[in-house]
Amino acid sequence: MLGKKGADFGMGLTMIPSIIILIIILTFYFFLFIILGFGKSPDLIIKADSYSDSSKILVLVNVPIGESTLSESIINNIDDKEQLKKLEPEINSIIKSLPVPIRKNAFWNFIVSRNDEELFSIRESTIASSDYYRQSINIPLKDKSLLNMELYLDCNSCTEEDLAVI
């Protein structure tokens, strides 16, 4: 209960509850604007990981392997799993030559599938990693089905700056 002294300092009955409510309000907006960064709108500038173009897969399908290209090598041996397996070391070395963020656990993954059935893949990933630069291409096959080749970067704790250099 406030006595004469309190009243002298201008602290009426409403003073303490008002200050508590003010602190709650300020804390709420501080959390909203400063901690969550609500007012900053970070998406104004497009991020590197949103840059989902297909330049790498377009180059990859035309990389020469022997007398044909990578896509032709796969298509020519599409029904021969043994032959596809023989292509793996060569395709793996091509995939490994793609640039990755420096000093990060980052790997390019390459998956070939037909009618959602995986035929061939080169995968490498780490725990709690994320996918970036996912890109794919559809190639026609003689039986009028589509062969899908997909490429993406699997990276653990990659930052905007790490990805921007690729």
Place this chain on the structure above:
Amino acid sequence: MNKKADLFMPMFVLTSFIVLALLFYTISSTNAKRNDLIGASSIALIKVYDEGEKVLYYIDKSSHMSFDSAYNRIANNGGYYSSDDCDQINGYLIINHCKEDFNPYENFKKLFSEDMNSYLKVYKSSYNEFKPEDITLSSTFNFFGFIPDEVKPDDEYSYKSLLEKPVNNLQISSFDFKDNELNVLYSDVKFHVEPVKSSPLASSYYTIHPKFSVDIDDFEIYNRLYASIAVNCINKNHESCNNILVSSFSNIEFEQVGNIIKLTLPLKYSTIRMAFDNSKPLKQLDLFKSSQ
């Protein structure tokens, strides 16, 4: 303490709350209307260019397979579209017995177009549509009505579907055969650039001009062979027929089974196979001209 002093603090708190709430509302509604995503337009252009490259690659591969299929079928059918209307001997079409017209170039074009259309009809785009990251707490703001609901079109009218349709409906504009090279021109394919901002869909587009070129043997050789058989072999001595054909067509091979003569003529890019009955006339003897 007087009443005015007593009211000061609650009024101050209330005013602070109203001011901050207005600020919060202004920012949330401004963010919802924002359309200046820096870099998005450039990326949309690069992506539609990539889509064009993928479509060109698809058309090129489809054209190659359609060409191989049609060209070899015409060669194996002795220039005819189908083996259904002809009698056969060991897989060789007996050309005297064929009901349809002898027109290898037109038959090739028909076969190529049919096969090509079946590839184009199944084309599916692998375009990754633009997905901007959610504004912080956007789902909460959306729930309370600060941000309007996003309306997504049905799959049939999605942007990806708009990219597929011109390819699915692509037409062959022209066939041009010159100097042993076949050029197939397709109709232009027009892709709308993905509207990542609030711009309307038709505001900009990218057009590609698909074309396919391949070296082939001259179709005229079919007509010359047909004419030579008609003039020198039908109801003629087998030996003289052989001699004339051998002198006119290098590497030609014969096999006689009764009145039926099977011919195999290896060319640079294909091998013509046909058979004829030398006791029966050939159809359309007047068709000894190139149909190109």
